Amino acid sequence: MAGGGGELVSNKQVIFRDYVNGFPKDSDMFLTSGNINLKVPEDSDGILVKNLYLSCDPYMRLLMNHIPSQSVFTAYTPGSPVTGLGVGKVLDSKHPDFQEGDLVWGTIGWEEFSLITTPQGFFKIQHTDVPLSYYTGILGMPGLTAYAGFYEVCAPKKGEYVFISAASGAVGQLVGQFAKLMGCYVVGSAGTPQKVDLLKNKFGFDEAFNYKEEPDLNAALKRYFSQGIDIYFENVRGKMLDAVLLNMRIHGRIAVCGMISQYNLGEPEGVCNLMSIIYKRVNIQGFVAAEYYHQFPKFLEVVLPYIRQGKITYVEDIVEGLENAPAALIGLFRGQNVGKQVVVVARD
Amino acid sequence: MAGGGGELVSNKQVIFRDYVNGFPKDSDMFLTSGNINLKVPEDSDGILVKNLYLSCDPYMRLLMNHIPSQSVFTAYTPGSPVTGLGVGKVLDSKHPDFQEGDLVWGTIGWEEFSLITTPQGFFKIQHTDVPLSYYTGILGMPGLTAYAGFYEVCAPKKGEYVFISAASGAVGQLVGQFAKLMGCYVVGSAGTPQKVDLLKNKFGFDEAFNYKEEPDLNAALKRYFSQGIDIYFENVRGKMLDAVLLNMRIHGRIAVCGMISQYNLGEPEGVCNLMSIIYKRVNIQGFVAAEYYHQFPKFLEVVLPYIRQGKITYVEDIVEGLENAPAALIGLFRGQNVGKQVVVVARD
Numbered sequence: 001m002a003g004g005g006g007e008l009v010s011n012k013q014v015i016f017r018d019y020v021n022g023f024p025k026d027s028d029m030f031l032t033s034g035n036i037n038l039k040v041p042e043d044s045d046g047i048l049v050k051n052l053y054l055s056c057d058p059y060m061r062l063l064m065n066h067i068p069s070q071s072v073f074t075a076y077t078p079g080s081p082v083t084g085l086g087v088g089k090v091l092d093s094k095h096p097d098f099q100e101g102d103l104v105w106g107t108i109g110w111e112e113f114s115l116i117t118t119p120q121g122f123f124k125i126q127h128t129d130v131p132l133s134y135y136t137g138i139l140g141m142p143g144l145t146a147y148a149g150f151y152e153v154c155a156p157k158k159g160e161y162v163f164i165s166a167a168s169g170a171v172g173q174l175v176g177q178f179a180k181l182m183g184c185y186v187v188g189s190a191g192t193p194q195k196v197d198l199l200k201n202k203f204g205f206d207e208a209f210n211y212k213e214e215p216d217l218n219a220a221l222k223r224y225f226s227q228g229i230d231i232y233f234e235n236v237r238g239k240m241l242d243a244v245l246l247n248m249r250i251h252g253r254i255a256v257c258g259m260i261s262q263y264n265l266g267e268p269e270g271v272c273n274l275m276s277i278i279y280k281r282v283n284i285q286g287f288v289a290a291e292y293y294h295q296f297p298k299f300l301e302v303v304l305p306y307i308r309q310g311k312i313t314y315v316e317d318i319v320e321g322l323e324n325a326p327a328a329l330i331g332l333f334r335g336q337n338v339g340k341q342v343v344v345v346a347r348d
Numbered sequence: 349m350a351g352g353g354g355e356l357v358s359n360k361q362v363i364f365r366d367y368v369n370g371f372p373k374d375s376d377m378f379l380t381s382g383n384i385n386l387k388v389p390e391d392s393d394g395i396l397v398k399n400l401y402l403s404c405d406p407y408m409r410l411l412m413n414h415i416p417s418q419s420v421f422t423a424y425t426p427g428s429p430v431t432g433l434g435v436g437k438v439l440d441s442k443h444p445d446f447q448e449g450d451l452v453w454g455t456i457g458w459e460e461f462s463l464i465t466t467p468q469g470f471f472k473i474q475h476t477d478v479p480l481s482y483y484t485g486i487l488g489m490p491g492l493t494a495y496a497g498f499y500e501v502c503a504p505k506k507g508e509y510v511f512i513s514a515a516s517g518a519v520g521q522l523v524g525q526f527a528k529l530m531g532c533y534v535v536g537s538a539g540t541p542q543k544v545d546l547l548k549n550k551f552g553f554d555e556a557f558n559y560k561e562e563p564d565l566n567a568a569l570k571r572y573f574s575q576g577i578d579i580y581f582e583n584v585r586g587k588m589l590d591a592v593l594l595n596m597r598i599h600g601r602i603a604v605c606g607m608i609s610q611y612n613l614g615e616p617e618g619v620c621n622l623m624s625i626i627y628k629r630v631n632i633q634g635f636v637a638a639e640y641y642h643q644f645p646k647f648l649e650v651v652l653p654y655i656r657q658g659k660i661t662y663v664e665d666i667v668e669g670l671e672n673a674p675a676a677l678i679g680l681f682r683g684q685n686v687g688k689q690v691v692v693v694a695r696d
Contacts (some may be wrong), residue, residue, distance in 0.1 A: 256625050257626060268621065286625030291629065
């Protein structure tokens with residue numbers, strides 16, 4: 001790479017091999033090593049970032065498809081690095097908003113160093129008395145997803161009945177804790193006894209169950225929600241959404257930001273019980289965190305004190321080393337992560 | 349029937365024979381004749397109504413099921429008359445809000461005369477310069493469904509792209525005309541060339557198509573909505589909803605008050621393209637007109653002038669005679685009606 005006169009160093013990268021059908025495999029990505037100049041080129045107003053923490057998020061599976069179903073996202077380019085949200089340290093900047101030493105989060109490559117040519121979307125990290133990795137989770141996109149999804153989309157009221165699927169995940173564990181802080185009755189579902197235990201004993205859910213041990217999800221929901229469900233925070237879809245629809249209360253609300261059970265299916269499963277939408281006058285609202293980024297300062301003002309006071313806790317599943325990132329990402333779709341899946345590239 | 353001292357007259361009735369599976373048939377109802385005293389009993393504060401116009405509405409199919417899917421409705425009782433909305437004339441009243449000669453609409457039996465023991469839910473008809481049958485349609489529950497569903501639930505803006513299924517029906521034809529009055533681009537689908545012609549040439553839709561002639565609904569919608577759909581007024585579900593989901597614009601809204609294609613199915617069809625809800629941040633809102641009855645006076649203030657000025661037109665499919673009511677109701681589920689299906693029992 002020309003210009004800049006900086007140090008040329010080796011740059012390990014995780015490369016996206018080719019478009020994926022069905023469940024992604026280790027071999028859909030491979031590790032390689034290039035070189036990178038640690039100075040931003042003269043003709044760029046970008047930043048050069050040393051990557052510290054990578055975030056593994058379900059939406060990344062969608063970018064592995066040849067044609068993203070709706071072309072809202074841009075697919076990964078075969079032969080180029082996987083990209084995702086992450087935390088990094090600015091080594092060099094030609095952009096007025098950033099300077100050397102700044103900690104930032106935004107969309108980076110799965111590599112040791114990334115040249116970011118359009119850093120406008122990056123957030124500067126101001127608070128470092130909490131783990132830096134939190135900016136991939138509770139203080140990043142998943143945190144804002146939980147915050148905006150619960151407080152804005154679900155419009156919760158004290159005492160309401162709240163159900164959360166994938167409840168121990170990066171988003172679900174927060175939604176449940178927000179709901180408890182609001183005085184709601186909160187039940188979560190997850191896929192292992194360990195996760196169910198976390199929900200009840202670490203996150204303070206009122207009840208939790210292992211959906212894999214329930215032959216009849218409708219019956220399971222009726223057991224926990226004899227009065228029905230006011231708010232469903234949907235992270236999975238599949239059979240769970242159909243069962244939930246049968247158990248919604250009048251004027252119930254369903255916030256939809258993820259449907260992880262569908263991401264690896266060629267043809268999505270059908271949802272059958274939509275008549276309940278009329279019977280119960282249910283509202284279903286799809287949303288993405290990106291539309292709430294303007295609320296980020298307000299969000300931090302709410303969540304940082306909760307973290308510092310120990311009112312909210314956050315469980316991360318931290319994997320060491322860029323070379324282990326593909327397996328970590330793939331594990332997400334098998335439910336192998338316990339809590340927010342993070343990959344450490346470097347600690348500073 | 350004892351008491352009251354009134355005239356005992358014969359009362360033809362349409363009786364619901366037994367719970368229905370699949371499409372209802374003529375033989376699921378039968379005609380009989382009883383006697384009725386035309387005076388309200390002394391110990392009642394009810395009203396005695398001579399029935400004039402009966403309304404055939406899709407929701408009535410749901411009341412023919414043994415267990416209404418969600419027990420929000422009360423099923424018909426085998427051996428008792430079919431009930432539905434209708435217009436009648438008060439022959440006798442022991443209720444302070446009603447007096448002899450009043451015209452009313454509300455839930456009546458499919459019979460010549462009905463004793464209404466709890467007339468609290470009845471509306472008094474004040475405006476008779478329009479056809480009385482309109483109170484089963486444009487000025488009754490379907491009209492309020494269209495009005496509240498479009499203006500309140502869909503929150504339309506001038507210039508938006510609006511799609512309506514079952515568009516020539518009791519509700520759809522009004523939604524389309526409301527949308528045109530608001531300055532929207534409006535396309536409707538229907539199931540015969542005659543209905544498509546009505547949509548374009550009588551109701552002033554910008555475009556209309558016969559969904560039965562479209563092998564690929566997604567392609568049909570793309571033809572009419574190159575920019576996508578802002579508002580979908582859902583009356584049918586089935587494959588149409590899946591195709592619509594693929595064509596929604598960002599922040600699109602789907603108002604759901606009916607899913608007629610599903611009412612006669614043992615198992616509802618699956619809806620597969622719900623991922624679009626996230627991609628396009630779509631809102632789906634179920635609603636029923638009953639929740640908007642408090643807006644009825646405001647609704648009349650808007651719609652009556654439109655009718656009188658000829659700005660809104662309304663097509664009815666009027667069948668003569670109580671004995672033809674079962675066939676009229678059944679025809680609704682085959683799309684045999686053209687416009688609002690009404691049955692005349694008597695004209696005054």
